[in-house]
Amino acid sequence: MTETAPILEVLDLRTHFFTQDGVTRAVDGVSFSLAPGETLGIVGESGCGKSVTALSILRLLPPKLSRIVGGRVVFEGTDLLTLHEPAMREIRGNRIAMIFQEPMTSLNPVLTIGEQIAEAVRIHQGASRKEALARAVEMLKLVRIPDAERRVGDYPHQFSGGMRQRVMIAMALSCNPKLLLADEPTTALDVTVQKQILRLMLELKERIGSAVILITHDLGVIAETAKRVVVMYAGRVVEQAEVTALFDAPLHPYTRGLMASIPRLKHNRTRRLAEIPGIVPDLRTPIPGCAFAPRCPLATDRCREAAPSLDDHGGGHFAACWEAGRA
Amino acid sequence: MIAYIIRRLLATIPVMLLVAVIVFLLVHLAPGDPASVIAGDNATSDQIAAIRATLGLDRPLWEQFAIWIWRVLQGDLGQSLFWNRGVAELILQRAEPTVSLAITTLIFAVSIAIGLGVLAAWKAGSGIDRSVMGLAVAGFSVPVFVVGYLLVYLFAIELRWLPVQGYRPIAQGFWPWLERLILPSVALGLAYLALIARITRTTMLEILSEDYIRTAQAKGVATRPMLFRHALKNAAVPIVTVVGIGVALLISGVVITETVFNIPGIGRLVVDAITRRDYPIIQGVMLVFSAIYVLVNLAVDLSYTLFDPRVRY
Ligand SMILES: Nc1ncnc2c1ncn2[C@@H]1O[C@H](COP(=O)(O)OP(=O)(O)O)[C@@H](O)[C@H]1O
Ligand code: SF4
Numbered sequence: 003m004t005e006t007a008p009i010l011e012v013l014d015l016r017t018h019f020f021t022q023d024g025v026t027r028a029v030d031g032v033s034f035s036l037a038p039g040e041t042l043g044i045v046g047e048s049g050c051g052k053s054v055t056a057l058s059i060l061r062l063l064p065p066k067l068s069r070i071v072g073g074r075v076v077f078e079g080t081d082l083l084t085l086h087e088p089a090m091r092e093i094r095g096n097r098i099a100m101i102f103q104e105p106m107t108s109l110n111p112v113l114t115i116g117e118q119i120a121e122a123v124r125i126h127q128g129a130s131r132k133e134a135l136a137r138a139v140e141m142l143k144l145v146r147i148p149d150a151e152r153r154v155g156d157y158p159h160q161f162s163g164g165m166r167q168r169v170m171i172a173m174a175l176s177c178n179p180k181l182l183l184a185d186e187p188t189t190a191l192d193v194t195v196q197k198q199i200l201r202l203m204l205e206l207k208e209r210i211g212s213a214v215i216l217i218t219h220d221l222g223v224i225a226e227t228a229k230r231v232v233v234m235y236a237g238r239v240v241e242q243a244e245v246t247a248l249f250d251a252p253l254h255p256y257t258r259g260l261m262a263s264i265p266r267l268k269h270n271r272t273r274r275l276a277e278i279p280g281i282v283p284d285l286r287t288p289i290p291g292c293a294f295a296p297r298c299p300l301a302t303d304r305c306r307e308a309a310p311s312l313d314d315h316g317g318g319h320f321a322a323c324w325e326a327g328r329a
Numbered sequence: 330m331i332a333y334i335i336r337r338l339l340a341t342i343p344v345m346l347l348v349a350v351i352v353f354l355l356v357h358l359a360p361g362d363p364a365s366v367i368a369g370d371n372a373t374s375d376q377i378a379a380i381r382a383t384l385g386l387d388r389p390l391w392e393q394f395a396i397w398i399w400r401v402l403q404g405d406l407g408q409s410l411f412w413n414r415g416v417a418e419l420i421l422q423r424a425e426p427t428v429s430l431a432i433t434t435l436i437f438a439v440s441i442a443i444g445l446g447v448l449a450a451w452k453a454g455s456g457i458d459r460s461v462m463g464l465a466v467a468g469f470s471v472p473v474f475v476v477g478y479l480l481v482y483l484f485a486i487e488l489r490w491l492p493v494q495g496y497r498p499i500a501q502g503f504w505p506w507l508e509r510l511i512l513p514s515v516a517l518g519l520a521y522l523a524l525i526a527r528i529t530r531t532t533m534l535e536i537l538s539e540d541y542i543r544t545a546q547a548k549g550v551a552t553r554p555m556l557f558r559h560a561l562k563n564a565a566v567p568i569v570t571v572v573g574i575g576v577a578l579l580i581s582g583v584v585i586t587e588t589v590f591n592i593p594g595i596g597r598l599v600v601d602a603i604t605r606r607d608y609p610i611i612q613g614v615m616l617v618f619s620a621i622y623v624l625v626n627l628a629v630d631l632s633y634t635l636f637d638p639r640v641r642y
């Protein structure tokens with residue numbers, strides 16, 4: 003951890019979905035913090051609340067379906083959850099930007115690439131249409147879109163998936179955000195371009211000096227990019243550590259399961275070596291004990307009765323497991 | 330694009346021919362005889378037969394059709410049986426009130442319908458949404474003449490805000506022209522408005538849950554540009570399609586509206602023609618209305634390229 007004040011502190015965040023068949027505790031008491039310029043990884047299987055965590059930070063969740071029922075999101079000293087919508091809008095795309103998982107659907111099909119990049123610049127920097135467009139061209143060059151001056155007038159359907167994600171990165175970084183939320187930015191892309199895009203994003207982040215929350219379901223990606231990592235399961239943080247410490251000695255059985263399932267690209271392009279058996283629990287019914295117990299090889303009666311708390315097991319390595327560290 | 334337009338226009342020829350056949354048959358097979366109308370109540374059957382012969386009505390139906398369609402293909406809609414005037418000339422004379430009514434109705438209905446539809450979608454599930462949709466259902470199910478008489482009673486007779494009926498050419502001033510078109514436009518446009526509001530709401534609702542809307546919000550885009558710049562432009566294709574299809578509602582409503590509000594337009598021309606069995610006028614007007622409908626919908630298809638860069642002809 004650095005000495006400086008954190009740029010973002012998420013404290014006991016709880017976000018629930020209210021649907022016809024019950025309340026889903028999608029995020030159920032998540033805490034973590036982030037130093038300026040740091041890259042924090044968030045990993046976990048699909049459905050464990052990673053996207054909802056990121057969307058809660060920017061308050062972009064569907065208001066009719068969901069509500070942030072508790073916690074604080076302190077960004078540069080201000081609790082974002084207390085801000086009015088106009089103040090929140092000044093932060094979105096300006097101080098905090100976001101990149102989404104689906105490049106094919108995340109860009110507006112009827113607006114040009116240039117218009118879409120320029121928009122944030124116009125909104126937040128009061129730039130004229132012309133200045134903003136010049137900035138868009140500059141950003142396209144930065145994300146290495148060839149022939150940027152011409153392509154700025156193209157529409158999304160004229161771009162490939164990888165190119166669109168470059169555009170998303172250009173858009174997100176156009177106002178030099180202090181924090182970038184990257185929600186599985188490469189998951190939907192071809193394996194061959196995944197690495198390029200990730201590297202580009204991290205290189206530009208370094209240049210701009212943004213902190214990044216990199217969300218992924220692939221621990222392999224985290225190993226190469228992040229400094230610290232938060233492991234999520236069923237809406238909660240189950241382990242949190244420096245990347246090296248986590249890979250050297252994972253404490254939570256779930257983390258160990260994720261590690262076993264990292265695809266070994268050298269041997270096999272797509273097949274996972276070992277998925278964790280069982281499925282993510284239904285978050286609509288409160289789980290009395292450890293949410294991982296039904297799938298955990300080490301589970302005991304205690305695990306099923308009482309939920310373990312997230313405790314420091316030394317040197318800032320946190321885990322929420324009664325049997326933490328037992329092989 | 331040009332090739333596409335030409336292909337589409339060529340494709341309308343068989344459609345228009347079919348329309349011509351149906352219109353002709355409808356008009357000629359309906360009971361009633363123009364010759365006896367012309368001859369008057371006290372005419373003998375010989376007199377009537379003589380008139381029939383001069384008008385060519387004694388010839389076999391297919392022959393009458395062949396003569397008529399041959400002229401139409403040469404751009405001649407024929408002569409009125411009662412006035413010594415060409416059908417085209419009569420239609421043109423009556424065009425201004427009808428075109429005026431069509432334009433004001435279109436502007437009124439489309440702008441309000443889109444505003445209401447967007448509002449309803451944005452506030453989906455709320456009281457505003459339910460009242461807009463309730464209004465849409467009502468607007469679609471109440472007949473034009475009922476709305477017309479209600480409007481006249483309330484705004485013209487009771488409140489005296491607007492004239493009861495009639496038409497003033499625009500050459501006599503904008504306001505006198507407009508003030509007589511307000512109530513007819515509302516009466517005629519209500520069903521059309523309801524139709525467009527509903528499609529706008531449905532389409533917008535779908536689009537507001539698209540990923541790119543969330544992207545826009547993540548950029549800090551405010552509600553209004555989010556709705557109108559990011560969402561509505563994506564909703565344009567289905568909306569414009571319904572605007573085009575709904576022109577059929579306007580065409581069928583214009584006859585009743587012009588009657589209720591005593592507007593001397595093409596609708597009234599055709600009503601008078603029907604009571605007198607003035608076949609060429611009825612046929613001519615119906616053909617012109619059909620052609621307008623076909624052309625409007627061609628224009629609608631072409632307009633897709635303005636709204637969606639992925640559409641190319
Ligand atoms: N729009 C939604 N409606 C209802 N429930 C949702 C919605 N989005 C997410 N959830 C719930 O929140 C949980 C976490 O979702 P999410 O954060 O998207 O997972 P992930 O970790 O894959 O990003 C899901 O399991 C689901 O139950
Ligand atoms: S608390 Fe028990 S069930 Fe949960 S992960 Fe640890 S050992 Fe497994």
Ligand SMILES: [Mg+2]
Nearest residue numbers: 052053185186
């Ligand atoms: Mg997700």
